[in-house]
Amino acid sequence: MTATAADVRSILSIQAHFVPSAAAKKQSTSQAKKPEGISRELYSLIGPSAPSLAAQLQKPQLKQKPRLGSSAVRWEWRKFRNGARGDSLELGHWVKATADPDTEYPFSKYNVQTAHFIYSQDEYSKHLEVDPEWTKDETDYLFNLVREYDQRWHIISDRYDYPGGPHRVMEDLKERFCNVCRRLVRDRPWAGDEASRVQLISTFMFDKERELIRKRYLANLDNRTPREAEEEEALYLEVKRIEQNERKFKRDREELLRTLAGIDSGLPDIVEDELPTILFDSKKKKKGGLDADSPSTPVSAAPPKQRPQPSPRNPVYDALHCITHIDLPVTTPATKAAHQPSFLRTYKLPVPKAAVVPKISQTLAEINISYNRLVMPTEGNVARLNALIDATLPLVETKRVLDKVEYDIKVLKERLNVRSSAPVEEEAGGVVDAADGEAIEGTEEGRAQSVVSTRSTRSRKQRRSVSVSSVDTTGAGTSRPPPKRQRRN
Amino acid sequence: MADRVRVRGLSIFRPIIYGNTATLLTPEERAALDPSRHEHTHRWTVAVRSAASVPDSDVVGGADDLSYFIKRVNFKLHDTYNNPSRVVDKPPFEVTETGWGEFDILIRITYIADSGEKASSVYHHLKLHPWAGPGEPEIPSMDVALKAGPVHSWQYDEIVFNEPFNSFLHTLTAHPPTPLPKTKRRPVPFHIAYPDTLKDTRLAETPEFSQEMEKEEADRLEQAKKKVVAEQEQLRNTLIEKEKELQELQKLVGPNS
DSSP: OOOOHHHHHHHSGGGGGHHHHHHHHHHHHHGGGOOTTSOHHHHHHHGGGOHHHHHHHHSOOOOOOOOOSSOOOOEEEEEEEOTTOSSOOEEEEEEETTSOTTSOOTTGGGOOOOOOOOOOHHHIIIIITTOTTOOHHHHHHHHHHHHHTTTOHHHHHHHOOOTTOOOOOHHHHHHHHHHHHHHHHHHSOOSSOHHHHHHHHHHTOOOHHHHHHHHHHHHHHHTOOHHHHHHHHHHHHHHHHHHHHHHHHHHHHHHHHHHHTOSOOOOOOSSOOHHHHHHHHHHHHHHHHHHHHSTTOOTTTHHHHHOOSSOSOOHHHHHHHTEEEOOOOTTOOOOSTTOOOOEEGGGGSOOOOTTTHHHHHHHHHHTTOOTTOOSSOOHHHHHHHHHHHHHHHHHHHHHHHHHHHHHHHHHHHHHHHHHHHHHHHHHTHHHHHHHHHHHHHHHHHHHHHHHHHHHHHHHHHHTTSOTHHHHHHHHHHHHSHHHHHHHHO | OGGGOBOTTEEEEEEEEEEEEEEEOOHHHHHHSOGGGTTOOEEEEEEEEESSBOTTOSSSSBOSOGGGTEEEEEEEOOTTSSSOEEEEOSSSEEEEEEESSOOEEEEEEEEOGGGOOOOEEEEEEOOOSOOOOTTSOSSOOHHHHHHHOSEEEEEEEEEEEESOBHHHHHHHHTSOOOOOOSSOOSOOOOBTTBGGGHHHHTSSSOOOOOHHHHHHHHHHHHHHHHHHHHHHHHHHHHHHHHHHHHHHHHHHHTTTO
């Protein structure tokens, strides 16, 4: 609502006579300045007092005209395949005819798959069996659900129904899932650098208590009645107002005391606690600086005498002189016993346990790495070899467990085969016997021969003894085949 | 007194190399040898040197004089040599001898008294015959050996001093080591931990240690770790599958057994 000069003039109609002459006078001096885009009449009316309006008139800001000259772009209905789909479903969509038909479906990249963790029995018993409330079966069940519903926790907690398990709220499930994932990331060998590992671990941080409190708080907020909400709002405003008043009051008082008595009021601060203390600190520093200037306490001059190094941590200097800094725990005692004598880097090459050395050396030899030698045993390379061997240990361990499981499977399969073949033979005994008859006969013949031969030698040996023994041997000979035949089955 | 204070939280190292170079004796040289040594076939030099080489020299390493922190180096040769324990107390820390066989040399490095450190010992296997690839004879014939030229066997290492005395740290920082060349300018010294460099031993030039070698080894180790982790991952998946199979089998077998 700004009044223009014209308005003023129209209101003060008495002075209207003078205006033209004054405007004319002004015009004569400032005619050259008349901006373009305003008619002379208008300008003479409004005078130079409304340049903003003139500027607006001067260049009308219009939308650019659409370029209609070029022909319309053609759109086509084309079939496409979504690369993110597992099946080869073909759908159609409208695309510009100019688009390259071979380009990948642009939205397929948004189908992000989260990495799913799975763990072996061995890993579970080693690292994950920490929560007595969870069994492996239930954890498996949880992980399957998480995979199935792609970490959509509301669905997971809705569908979660582990037979025989206790009731679990969403936070319980999340906590378990995050704990397991975190442990797996932490305990498994990591191919990348430490920072990415720490970052990944931090994504699996889950504070169940905090989450529960947060949800409860939100629920409380949501359950307020409109009246309560209003009251809260009013109270909040009131508090703000009081605070503001207090601050103002304090400022006034401070000012008054300073002007009258030249001292601080000593009133407790309300909000701006920091400001005065900073001021105070700086005063202190100034005082300290003054003290340091006086020759009685040359505190700042003393340290350089003790430590003449140019600067304690200068990367360039350190690299030049091959210096590395160790961050000491503050508590290490400065005793002689704590001193670590000098060593050659090769002394610090990792030494795996004797029991796993052959496996490790073999595994690493397959990828052309010597487990106990380095060409350039620098600090970094020794650490790298260490990390490599640390990563190889679980590999060797997994191989061992895998072998064991494979062996168990073999044994079980064999047992199953035995069991499944045994009843078949019993049922169709005649057929099998007929089929196997020859083989059995053959073997029995051989066995009989051998029995005969042993019997003959035995009988030769035992000829001198009583004939009872020979009867005994024949008895053994007849009773032997059946158990052997059983074993064959 | 202040000089006998250890600098806490600091460790400083010096890159060194130790090893030997061996050349085949020519018939004339062999003839000139002492009669007691008529069986000797090689002349070799075992040494402890700084890691960086002097540019355009045919010596491996030795750009810096190490006597500012090494007081003495003992080389314990094979007992068949006269006076087998050779003490070298001034640079260059090396022993040149003739011989016919390879053996382990115990190298004992004693530091200057100011360091307050005990001596360090390392073994070096004296290498006389050219490095052999798989399938090649370990001791090749004279002609092959002659063609191969001098044999180099060097190990890079770093002597680390933890929390050195202030005065010793001064001494060390007063002699910064010559940095290794950033890139390979000459052949890589062969090392059995990395047989791929074998072809370099066929080159006539004197080998040299470089920072690139360190980086290459770092890459090699990183790659190996990635491979190992990937394999572990794969094995784990198989294991999990097998465990499932086992469980099913156990269920099948279980009730009856």
